[in-house]
Amino acid sequence: MKLRKLCETAGLECGDGDAEVTGFAIDNRKVAPGTVFGAFQGAQANGENFIPAAIEAGAVAVVARPETQVLGALHIADANPRKTFARLASHFFTPVPQHIVAVTGTNGKTSTVEMTRQLWRMAGERAASIGTLGVTTPDESVSTGLTTPDIVTFLANLSGLAREGVTHVAYEASSHGLAQYRNEGVAVEAAAFTNFSRDHLDYHADMEDYFAAKMRLFDEVVSDGATAVIWMSADGSEWNARALDHARRRGLATVTVGEAGDDIRLVGREPTQLGQVLTVEHGGETRKITLPLIGAYQVANALCAAGLALASGTPANLVWDGVARLQPVRGRLERAAIAHSGAPVYVDYAHTPDAIEAAVAALRPHVTGRLITVFGAGGDRDHGKRAQMGAAAAKACDVVIVTDDNPRGEDPAEIRRQVLAGAPGAREVGDRREAICAAIAEAGADDIVLIAGKGHETGQIIGSGDNMRVLPFDDVEVARECAAKSVGGAA
Ligand SMILES: CC(=O)N[C@H]1[C@@H](OP(=O)(O)OP(=O)(O)OC[C@H]2O[C@@H](n3ccc(=O)[nH]c3=O)[C@H](O)[C@@H]2O)O[C@H](CO)[C@@H](O)[C@@H]1O[C@H](C)C(=O)N[C@@H](C)C(=O)N[C@H](CCC(=O)O)C(=O)O
Ligand SMILES: Nc1ncnc2c1ncn2[C@@H]1O[C@H](COP(=O)(O)OP(=O)(O)OP(=O)(O)O)[C@@H](O)[C@H]1O
Ligand SMILES: N[C@H](CCC[C@H](N)C(=O)O)C(=O)O
Numbered sequence: 001m002k003l004r005k006l007c008e009t010a011g012l013e014c015g016d017g018d019a020e021v022t023g024f025a026i027d028n029r030k031v032a033p034g035t036v037f038g039a040f041q042g043a044q045a046n047g048e049n050f051i052p053a054a055i056e057a058g059a060v061a062v063v064a065r066p067e068t069q070v071l072g073a074l075h076i077a078d079a080n081p082r083k084t085f086a087r088l089a090s091h092f093f094t095p096v097p098q099h100i101v102a103v104t105g106t107n108g109k110t111s112t113v114e115m116t117r118q119l120w121r122m123a124g125e126r127a128a129s130i131g132t133l134g135v136t137t138p139d140e141s142v143s144t145g146l147t148t149p150d151i152v153t154f155l156a157n158l159s160g161l162a163r164e165g166v167t168h169v170a171y172e173a174s175s176h177g178l179a180q181y182r183n184e185g186v187a188v189e190a191a192a193f194t195n196f197s198r199d200h201l202d203y204h205a206d207m208e209d210y211f212a213a214k215m216r217l218f219d220e221v222v223s224d225g226a227t228a229v230i231w232m233s234a235d236g237s238e239w240n241a242r243a244l245d246h247a248r249r250r251g252l253a254t255v256t257v258g259e260a261g262d263d264i265r266l267v268g269r270e271p272t273q274l275g276q277v278l279t280v281e282h283g284g285e286t287r288k289i290t291l292p293l294i295g296a297y298q299v300a301n302a303l304c305a306a307g308l309a310l311a312s313g314t315p316a317n318l319v320w321d322g323v324a325r326l327q328p329v330r331g332r333l334e335r336a337a338i339a340h341s342g343a344p345v346y347v348d349y350a351h352t353p354d355a356i357e358a359a360v361a362a363l364r365p366h367v368t369g370r371l372i373t374v375f376g377a378g379g380d381r382d383h384g385k386r387a388q389m390g391a392a393a394a395k396a397c398d399v400v401i402v403t404d405d406n407p408r409g410e411d412p413a414e415i416r417r418q419v420l421a422g423a424p425g426a427r428e429v430g431d432r433r434e435a436i437c438a439a440i441a442e443a444g445a446d447d448i449v450l451i452a453g454k455g456h457e458t459g460q461i462i463g464s465g466d467n468m469r470v471l472p473f474d475d476v477e478v479a480r481e482c483a484a485k486s487v488g489g490a491a
């Protein structure tokens, strides 16, 4: 496609620009002849320094701030180059699937996009999801490494999915992704907000800044007239009420969901051994639905997913039938093993204080003995959440073992110390395998073991920069190994 034509379609002024555009890149090392290069100031590097190298490699245009120097290629100047780049690229990567929905929130994004994908699939649609678990299509699941891929990968994935015949996509909009304009430029017909609590304060200045990043989804990213699906918990989170305000101010259709929701109202929840029976009011009808998953948090995600599927036009009877057939999401309260003693061992991706509380609350009704929890906190991430995670575990569990979880560039002992500061009485076992085996060996028949923090992850990240290594590590596999070895039973 000619550059001038592309600019015109995107509503940008690019002068003559008769060069042929062959692709887009935000990393000069990925530039080929005909590429449009996005030069962004980042957290680690300044992409503007790579403009000459990008032009040398064949870039025909550079999207960059007005004050940068671009010699030998067209300068598409904008004070917000990431936004303009996304807009331009979105007119190159076409067509995209007809139905696109997004999910944001501190916890529950991956679960909700995955459940939305499942609901669509059960309703007979060709559906995919994009998020922490990678790109999941009707045929396969491919990891992208980040929750929200970079804008080029995101748009290329969407158009690739459309070419494969996928018509419905649910994607996870992380706060990093939203702040960096990594996932936009396409028509988003509905978006969900799950919840908001502490995380990522290494990246965002404070909770307000973090919330503002999330609110870009309703304020700017979704299409005019889109639907906002908002969880409204019984305890009335102020953040969720504020999210609703944002949606209303933008003039979106709103669907409130939950105990305090008006549109999809959860009026009852009875835990059973392997799931829960929900009473849900929607569209003037009251339904009893058996959700084959445990834990209040999975209900929240399932109902938000239902809200998104309904907003995309999936018929209500198919959506609610689907909710009763949802499959577990990998690494989210996944029952990994049974110890010799009979104690079940669960793996969960809880890595925030709120998530630990939610995961423990999910298991508590199923424990007659002790709840034994093993977890740690990631390195090079929000330090302030560590003691709070420790406190959440210590308050609600009977035995807490603090271990390592992706120490990255930090000293693991120091991370554990910060977690332990909030968890009086907790034990410290640095080696994660040893910690998991200790918990499983100690569990008696009436106990439950929770291994939190890594969920679906398959590696332990040690070191950073050039010294970064990923050692194979899978909580589910390790739990099985330890269970096979366990001789069972606390005294
Ligand atoms: C803090 C953060 O979000 N960083 C991401 C972000 O970096 P950045 O824009 O700050 O880029 P940078 O590395 O400073 O470089 C600036 C620019 O120079 C370019 N560059 C750089 C070097 C070079 O040789 N040539 C070149 O052109 C880069 O491509 C970039 O455009 O954009 C990069 C390109 O897409 C990402 O690789 C990088 O993810 C890093 C590795 C990361 O760890 N990100 C995590 C924190 C993250 O994004 N997590 C979220 C949330 C997780 C969740 O809670 O679910 C996620 O969405 O995954
Ligand atoms: N609705 C919810 N409310 C509270 N906690 C939740 C909720 N959903 C999930 N969690 C907790 O958060 C963990 C991560 O869930 P999930 O992967 O769905 O979230 P996420 O938002 O995608 O996380 P990330 O930001 O790492 O991508 C779960 O394992 C669970 O412990
Ligand atoms: N998307 C999250 C995942 C955290 C998972 C946990 N295992 C950790 O490493 O802290 C992040 O990058 O902050």
Ligand SMILES: [Mg+2]
Pocket: 109, 110, 111, 131, 132, 133, 147, 172
């Ligand atoms: Mg996720």
